[in-house]
Amino acid sequence: MANLKEIRNRITSVSSTRQITSAMKMVSAAKLRRAQDAITQMRPYANKLKELLGNLSDGTNDGDGSIYEEQREVKRVLLIPITSNRGLAGAFNANIIKQTSKIINEKYADKDVTVLAIGKKADDFFKKTEYNIKGTTLPGKLDTIFDDLNFKRVSKVAGKIMRAFEFKQFDEVVIIYNEFVNAAVQNVNVEQMMPIVSNNVEESSVASDYIYEPSKEFIVEELIPKSIKLQLFKALLDSHASEHGARMTAMHKATDNASEMINDLKLVYNKARQASITNEILEIVGGAEALNN
Numbered sequence: 001m002a003n004l005k006e007i008r009n010r011i012t013s014v015s016s017t018r019q020i021t022s023a024m025k026m027v028s029a030a031k032l033r034r035a036q037d038a039i040t041q042m043r044p045y046a047n048k049l050k051e052l053l054g055n056l057s058d059g060t061n062d063g064d065g066s067i068y069e070e071q072r073e074v075k076r077v078l079l080i081p082i083t084s085n086r087g088l089a090g091a092f093n094a095n096i097i098k099q100t101s102k103i104i105n106e107k108y109a110d111k112d113v114t115v116l117a118i119g120k121k122a123d124d125f126f127k128k129t130e131y132n133i134k135g136t137t138l139p140g141k142l143d144t145i146f147d148d149l150n151f152k153r154v155s156k157v158a159g160k161i162m163r164a165f166e167f168k169q170f171d172e173v174v175i176i177y178n179e180f181v182n183a184a185v186q187n188v189n190v191e192q193m194m195p196i197v198s199n200n201v202e203e204s205s206v207a208s209d210y211i212y213e214p215s216k217e218f219i220v221e222e223l224i225p226k227s228i229k230l231q232l233f234k235a236l237l238d239s240h241a242s243e244h245g246a247r248m249t250a251m252h253k254a255t256d257n258a259s260e261m262i263n264d265l266k267l268v269y270n271k272a273r274q275a276s277i278t279n280e281i282l283e284i285v286g287g288a289e290a291l292n293n
Contacts, residue, residue, distance in 0.1 A: 004276065007269040011262060018258035024088065025251035028244045032183060035241035039180055039234070046234045053196075053220070053227050066224045067166055069196045076112045078138075078161070078170040079103065080193070081126070082177040082235055083119035084243040085143050092178060092186065092246035093121040099188050100176050104131065114170070116161070118142045118236070137164050149240060151233050158229040165194045177235040178242035184249050186242040193231060196224060 081100040083093040100122070104113050115131040117123040120143040126132060133140065139160045145153055164170055173193040178186040212219060 004269065004272055007265055007272060011265045011269065014258050014261050014265065018255055018262065021251045021254040021258060025248055025255060028248035028251060032241065032244035032248055035237070035244050036180065039237040039241045042234055042237055046230050049223065049227055049230060053223050066196070066221055068162065068194050068224050068228060071195055072168075072171040074108075074111060074171045076170045076172075077108050077114070078164070078173045079108075079113060079115050079131075080161075080173065080175045080232075081115065081117055081119075081122045082175065082239040083117070083122040084239070085120040085146060086247075087121065088250060089243055089247040090250040092243055093119070095186075095188050096176055096178065097122060097125050099190065100126075103174070103176070103190065114138075116142070118145060119239075137167070137169065145236070146240060149236060151229070154233040154236060155229045158232045161232075162194070162225065162228060170194075175232065175235050177239045178246075180238045180241040180245060183245040186246055189235075189238075191231070191235065193228060196228070 079100055081096045083096050087093065100115065104115075113131050114133060115122075115126040115129070116133060116138055117126050123143060137160060139157050142157065145157065161173060165173055172195070175189075175191045175193050177189055177191075179189040181187060
């Protein structure tokens with residue numbers, strides 16, 4: 001009977017776990033819908049702005065570009081991995097941390113690397129390493145940005161990063177984040193934030209379609225800061241949607257696994273109960289036979 005009690009306790013425990021994972025799945029599904037709508041509406045605007053900025057940059061004279069387009073010898077690099085503040089999302093956070101570590105060890109092995117982590121999981125990992133924030137102008141405690149994710153808050157963070165690049169604290173700034181494809185698929189993206197890379201559009205396709213007022217140079221100076229801030233905001237929206245998609249998928253699989261485990265435990269419990277009942281019947285019959293004899 002002790003064995004039966006252990007199985008019953010385990011069935012109860014797994015059932016409680018299944019209720020939790022099922023509830024988390026439904027919560028993530030509700031949050032995913034809002035996050036998916038936000039990134040879906042943002043992408044056309046961000047892509048068009050990037051395309052327009054690339055055309056404008058290619059059409060300006062050499063030497064007249066923005067400071068954020070300045071190509072320097074890469075000695076100091078700022079990496080910005082974006083993870084979540086919570087776990088239970090499968091390999092969502094681990095993929096970003098692994099990709100960031102791979103970039104440090106392979107691409108920037110001989111460079112001075114600083115990691116500005118957005119999200120508690122990446123911050124907890126990299127704050128114990130030598131790549132922790134170096135410099136007083138960089139923002140801190142960025143795990144709270146997901147509490148109220150909006151362009152105004154992201155602009156302030158991007159502005160501080162842009163000033164650090166402008167003052168030559170860093171020669172290159174790179175973002176590592178999960179790009180949202182659908183609820184089950186997230187791709188790890190590595191994007192160069194600064195210096196800005198032009199689209200290399202041919203001259204024949206640049207000047208014929210647009211009339212610029214007041215001038216290309218003035219528009220470029222106005223658009224580049226906004227484009228950089230928008231790039232970081234888009235990466236955060238992508239990561240936010242990917243987090244809920246990954247967590248919903250992980251909780252769905254966990255719920256299915258719990259259901260299978262409960263079915264297996266019930267089968268084991270029924271077999272053990274039948275064996276126990278059979279043994280009791282045999283003992284009663286044996287005792288009756290002994291009394292008759």
